[in-house]
Amino acid sequence: MYNKGALTIEQQINQLKERGLKITEQDNASHFLSQISYYRLAGYWWPMQEDKVTHTFKPNSRFSDVIALYDFDRKLRILLFDIIEKIEISLRTKLIYHLSNDEDPWWFQNTSLFQNTSELVKSLFILDEEIERSKDIFIKEHKRKHKDDLRFPPAWKTLELTSFGSLSRLYGNLKNNIKAKDTIAKELGTVNHTFLPSWLQSIAQIRNFCAHHSRLWNRNLPGKPKLLPNPPNRWIKDIPKENEFPMLYVHLCCMKYLLNVIDPENQFKERLAGLLVEYPNVDPNALGLKPDWQNEPLWNKV
Template sequence: MFDKTALTIEDQIEKLKNRGLEIYPEDNAAHYLSHISYYRLGEYWHSMQEDKQDHIFKPHSRFKDVISLYMFDRELRLLLFDVIEKIEISLRTKIIYHLSHEIDPWWFQNFNLFIDSKALVKTLSNLDDELARSKDITIKNHFKKHKDDLRFPPAWKSLEQTSFGALSKLYGNLKHTVNSKDVIAQEYGAVNHTFLPSWLQSIAQIRNYCAHHSRLWNRNLPGAPKLLSKPPFPWIENVPKHHEFQRLYIHLCLMKYLLNIIQPSNKFTQRLQELFDNHENVDPNALGMKENWFNEPLWK
């Protein structure tokens, strides 16, 4: 039976000290613990413990380094959220444009175009909920003006209301005979439909971590994106092994690859370098970063 009781902030600090974490008055530990929960910070000091069973810290483990790790992770999420926003808006634009021209503005309701009908039902159900909740004036006016039209609003209205995850699932679920599936992949330098769906699923997953303020530092990521053997645009020469795909680095590379097409003059490399420079205690290996990653053709 779980029998632990809630601790006061003073008791939390005392427990950490007793376990070997160095905490000094200038660390403002009480302030941080009053705004960032003990449980959340625990995800960052866990790696500092040499005895995970009794939670005993390694020698010279410092509270200020825990906070630095936390701040690094927070700033990393904000940086990636900014990058992913650009990818999401671009993907939304391309999916709406190409499919609406190839098929019609209601292509996303056409079950004949999709591989998995059950997955499409779920996607459309979620979209229906999003539209019902939407406060967007264009959606409200559409339903008011077209009461007798029982279809969803056209793609350029409906799909502006859906999530990046739903967009990536719609794209991945398209039958391979739909020409736009390859056209979109080619425009992103992914050659054909074989590779892009796994890239988008990877990025959508990381976007969810960012949106829910979940830890990215030192996290094992499920799933493995499919990589091109010879990408048409600058890529990395030191490609991680398959077992390294659980780390963030390869996913950062895919974001950078897409961003270089969407916004060629982007500052992603500089911003990522500055983040590491500002938090020197952060071990880049915890993200799977390769040595001299910034000198790779992709990141230059």
């Protein structure tokens, strides 16, 4: 039975010191622990611990390094959120355009276009909730002008409200013989429907971590993107091994590959490299970054 009680901030600091974490007056630990919870920071000092049972720290473990890792991770999430926004908007645009023209503006309600009807019903339930909550003028005006039309607003209105996760599920659930499914994949450089769904699922999961301020540094990620054997655009030569897929690097590569199509002049490499320079105590291995990652064709414009 769990019987540990709550600790005051002073007790938290004393406990960390007793376990071997170096904390100086200049670290302002009391301030940080009053703004960032003990267990949120614990994810950053966990690798510093020598004994995971007694929670004793390795020699020369410093509270200042914990805060530096926390700040790095926060800025990394902000960077990736910006990158993922561009991918999300592109996917939304292509889904709306191609399927509304190939099928009709209410294609997302057509069960005959989807593999799994129960999954589609879940997606539509979420869409319905989003429409009901919406304060957007274009939704209010649609409801006012078309109050007798019991259908959802057309795709170009409805899908502007939905999340990246819902968009990726809609795309992945489309039947594989739907023309637009391959068209969208080809336009994004992933050839056909075989590969893109797993990429989108992986990126959507990372977006959720970013949105909920969850740690990305030194984290095992659940998604496993299916990599193209012969990508038509610039890619990496040093392919991650199977055991490296839970690390962030392969997912960053998928984002960069899509972004090179969506925004060819993007500064993803420069921003990521700059972040690593700003925080030299961050071990690139904790992200799965390869030693020569900056020289890979994928990460270069030429």
